[in-house]
Amino acid sequence: MDKTEVQNYKKAGEITKEMQELSAKKLKEGANLYEFAEHIESEIKKKGGAPAFPINLSMNNVAAHYTPSFESEDVLLGDTVIKVDIGVHVNGFIADSAFTIDFSGKHKEMVETTEQALEEAVKMFKEGVSVGALGKKIESTLRGKGFNPIQNLSGHGVSEYDAHVGPSIPNIANNDSRKIEEGMAIAIEPFATDGEGFVREGSQAEIFQVAEKVPVRGMEARKILAFVEENYSKLPFAERWLQKELKMSDFARKIGMRELMQKKCIMAFPLLKEKEGKTVCQAETTLLAHEGKVIRLL
Numbered sequence: 297m298d299k300t301e302v303q304n305y306k307k308a309g310e311i312t313k314e315m316q317e318l319s320a321k322k323l324k325e326g327a328n329l330y331e332f333a334e335h336i337e338s339e340i341k342k343k344g345g346a347p348a349f350p351i352n353l354s355m356n357n358v359a360a361h362y363t364p365s366f367e368s369e370d371v372l373l374g375d376t377v378i379k380v381d382i383g384v385h386v387n388g389f390i391a392d393s394a395f396t397i398d399f400s401g402k403h404k405e406m407v408e409t410t411e412q413a414l415e416e417a418v419k420m421f422k423e424g425v426s427v428g429a430l431g432k433k434i435e436s437t438l439r440g441k442g443f444n445p446i447q448n449l450s451g452h453g454v455s456e457y458d459a460h461v462g463p464s465i466p467n468i469a470n471n472d473s474r475k476i477e478e479g480m481a482i483a484i485e486p487f488a489t490d491g492e493g494f495v496r497e498g499s500q501a502e503i504f505q506v507a508e509k510v511p512v513r514g515m516e517a518r519k520i521l522a523f524v525e526e527n528y529s530k531l532p533f534a535e536r537w538l539q540k541e542l543k544m545s546d547f548a549r550k551i552g553m554r555e556l557m558q559k560k561c562i563m564a565f566p567l568l569k570e571k572e573g574k575t576v577c578q579a580e581t582t583l584l585a586h587e588g589k590v591i592r593l594l
């Protein structure tokens with residue numbers, strides 16, 4: 297990892313930190329989530345970064361992948377546990393982060409334990425440590441307080457214009473002996489729940505990403521694809537971004553998106569949900585293993 301790369305990562309981390317602080321200040325009961333999301337994403341750009349993916353504002357039993365749509369009138373309700381998952385990139389180098397706010401006042405211990413699990417894993421993080429050992433620590437910290445780790449969600453590496461690369465960092469002890477190596481940038485993200493510790497895909501999706509380069513025929517599909525590749529590269533994007541930035545009618549965009557999905561040229565990230573009535577908390581930060589040291593981006 298060269299100096300410029302490290303500088304870019306660090307700047308992405310600084311912007312992410314600022315956005316977390318701004319989010320904690322701005323997110324209040326009654327807040328319109330669409331306006332909030334757009335505000336944070338535009339602040340990221342003002343600071344010289346870009347969103348590495350649409351801000352995720354998953355609530356209660358939804359663990360990940362909720363971002364408001366253009367039509368959304370969703371407001372933050374008082375009885376909500378919300379995960380604020382923010383990714384920022386600077387010239388393609390990504391800081392990925394998340395924290396949880398409990399507006400219900402009922403899940404303080406779950407929020408704190410999730411943060412504690414992250415901190416315990418961060419303390420262990422260094423070159424040579426196995427990803428399974430990190431998962432084991434996360435699992436024991438969460439279970440120690442009576443919560444379940446979500447088994448089928450994990451942390452991950454990040455790389456230039458790629459928000460999810462190997463190795464994945466499990467939230468359970470899975471005996472994966474792959475090791476943290478020099479030059480890796482890694483997002484660790486424990487998820488705790490009072491549910492069963494397993495998420496399933498919902499039907500709704502608002503976040504997408506270019507998947508495979510396959511030929512598409514329709515004019516609409518070609519236009520969307522060119523726009524997405526030019527503006528977001530291979531990073532996840534929200535359909536609401538297209539609605540705003542791409543000069544195209546809603547009808548034409550829907551036709552284009554349908555073709556791109558059918559040809560598997562883009563993939564969707566559906567909501568990931570725990571059981572109804574259960575709660576999920578998340579904490580996340582990004583670390584670099586660089587020249588024998590650990591650089592925490594935020």
Ligand code: CO
Pocket residue numbers: 392393451452483485580
């Ligand atoms: Co992440």
